[in-house]
Amino acid sequence: MSMFCHQCQEAAKGTGCTVKGVCGKDETVSNLQDVLLYALKGLAFVAQEARKAGITDRQVSEALIEGLFATITNANFDKAVFISRIREAISIREELKKHLALKGVFLPVQGKGRLHPSIDFHASTEEEMLSAWTVASFLAIEDPDVRALRSLVIFGLKGMAAYMEHAINLGKNSEDVLVFMERALAATIDDTLDANHLTALVLETGKYGVDAMALLDAANTSTYGNPEPTTVQLGVRNNPGILISGHDLKDLEELLEQTQGTGVDVYTHGEMLPAHYYPTFKKFPNFVGNYGSAWWKQVEEFEAFNGPIFLTTNCLVPPKESYKHRVFTTGEAGYPGCVHIADRKEGGKKDFSALIALAKNCPAPTSLETGTIVGGFAHAAVDKVAPVVVDAVKNGAIKRFFVMAGCDGRQKGRDYYTEFAKALPEDTVILTAGCAKYRYNKLNLGDIGGIPRVLDAGQCNDSYSLALTALKLKEAFGASDVNDLPISFNIAWYEQKAVIVLLALLYLGFKNIHLGPTLPAFLSPNVAKVLVDNFGIAGIGTVQEDIKLFMGA
Known part of the structure; x- marks a missing residue:
């Protein structure tokens, strides 16, 4: 095994890529990404200790957000970037230690009370960095349940980092979210946290995922206006x-x-x-x-x-x-x-x-297709037509909504989502966001009383809009529980932004979410069972079986 990466849906053999990433990254880039994550964990831990002493440094949040984002699947394949970021993380960490020392605070790094080795990890050359991979790899976490729960937190933080960077680029920020990201990443090297503590941290990650998506939604709409059909x-x-x-x-x-x-x-x-x-x-x-x-x-x-x-x-x-x-x-x-x-x-x-x-100096694009597609049904647009939608449900014109948000991907099994959309009864509406929509947004599925049967809210982060739409319908129908609404979740996932969306939905109380085309490789059997037992998480079956299940037929 020359590498190990299990963060995306295409993880080889459903367990992890061990020679080369299905995404295309080689073992050097993959291992440097792991070492960067290791360095960021150590930085986050020291930054937490510095906060206790009244010391803060804005470079910490910048390094965490940019570093976590760069390691998302299909983002960066340039090893020079990761070498530079590892050096930066170590440099910021050491500066914080100097400030702590000036206040008489010294972190134990050897002997009794020794802390996690990532807080004292040093490397300046590519060779030194790569030599640390065995301790930086997820495989270094021996307990499979702890590894799974830490993975959920870390991959959620990666997705959160992406959304935070977009919001920051538009002048919106949240100190609360930044502090949580630092605290949560530091917690992933705290060996005193058992499965119960880590499970609580997973749900807390979902809470701050909601905050991050709300922040980005506010940044986008305050800058560019509310999306419209x-x-x-x-x-x-x-x-x-x-x-x-x-x-x-x-x-x-x-x-x-x-x-x-x-x-x-x-x-x-x-x-x-x-x-x-x-x-x-x-x-x-x-x-x-x-x-x-x-x-x-x-x-x-x-x-x-x-x-x-x-x-x-x-x-x-x-x-x-x-x-x-x-x-x-x-x-x-x-x-x-x-x-x-x-x-x-x-x-x-x-x-x-x-x-x-x-x-x-280039010729015009070669035509691939003609025609049009319709989108722009984020929460503000849906709010305007909410009475019409509610009436359509009450008079039976709309029987059920299907949230089919998330990601698309190469796997042949993803044809399921196209066939599922085609097979849905004509009195159902698809709510979507993210690139999963490309599996069905060009199908001619028609409308129900002027309401398109595919309502596209936007990018993957606009899954927040879909959650708001569901909560708005809960209010309109006077339902006590959002899970009592005629809404089913059949979500496709691929990478880490989808992970934070899932955790956000769980935090908001949504249950019985079906996730496909396969469940995450980073879930251990025990952690998967917790998600199934407590939240009703399930995989997908055949199109016809699943439609019968969702429609209660």
Whole structure:
């Protein structure tokens, strides 16, 4: 075994990737990611001790958020980034220790009372870092239940970090969330915490996941307006174009500003599709439509686009040499050999002149499809039509809602979600968010009294909107428990942002969530049983069996 990664749905053999990641990362990058996480745990622990002494450092939160985000599946494949971040985490940790020493506080690192070795871990070269992998790996946690619970917390924190970075980019922050992230990560190296304590920490992670998503929702809507029902074009024009993928709306805003009047069109891909739903972006005449579908099809779709491709966050598939020169990354995304757009300086903007210059010398995109899709049904939009929806339920026009949010992926078994959507009775409505929608958002499923049968709230973080919609319906129907509503959850997951969404739903009290196409590899049998017994978590079966189960037939 030269590596071990079990954080995503595509973990090899349903247990973990041990030679090379299915995502494409090699053993060096994978192991450096583990060592970075190890260094961040030590930093978080020391930062907690510093807080007790009245010492805080904003660099801690920045290092934790950026480091955790960079290790999300399909975000960054550049080993130089992880080497740099490991050095940074160690440097910040050691500075905190110096400040503690000045106050007469010394952390024991050997002998009686010795703390976790990550607080005294040192490495400056790649070789030294890689030599620490065996102690940094998840496999170093011997108890499978403790490993599973710590994994749930850590992967939830990774998703939370992604949402926090997007909110911070738009000027919104929460000290409470940042302090929790630090405390929770430090708790994952506390061997005194038993399974009961760790289970409570998992649910607390869900609570702060709700807070992080609410913060990002406020950041997005206060900056760009509330998403509204919108028809998005799927075809192409004859102008050269730039294709933007990922999740960061601030990057899109600055790209649209800088491409104005240049003759270059901007298209969205993957999780950037919901940007079309925001009023602010509609004022840009060169923001013309969505190109392609979910992240896993990008190799063929990026090839066909012909122009520059801009990855703002994760969901990057290792590019083919034929178009690699057209791939640009920014933020926590990165790939060796691709141009990385530097972060904006405080008060400034990112510079996209290189993308624009390249685009002008590229042919227009090759057409993949024509037509339109409709989305923009976030909580504010649903609030406006809530009385109509409630009436439709009361008069029997709508029998049940199906929350089919989450992620898409390569696994053949994900065809299940397309077939499930096709087979649903015509008096049901799908509530969706995230790239899972690409399995069914281009099907002609019609509407119910003018209400589209697929209501797309937006990106994966907009699963928060779906939760608010459910809570709004609970209020409208006067239900005592949200689980009494005609709402079923059949969610697809892939990576760590989906983990924090799941934990947030559990914290909010939602039960009987079906998760697929497979349950997470990082769950031990005992932890899986706790989720099943306490929350009704279940996998998926066949389409027809599951529809009968959900519809009570």
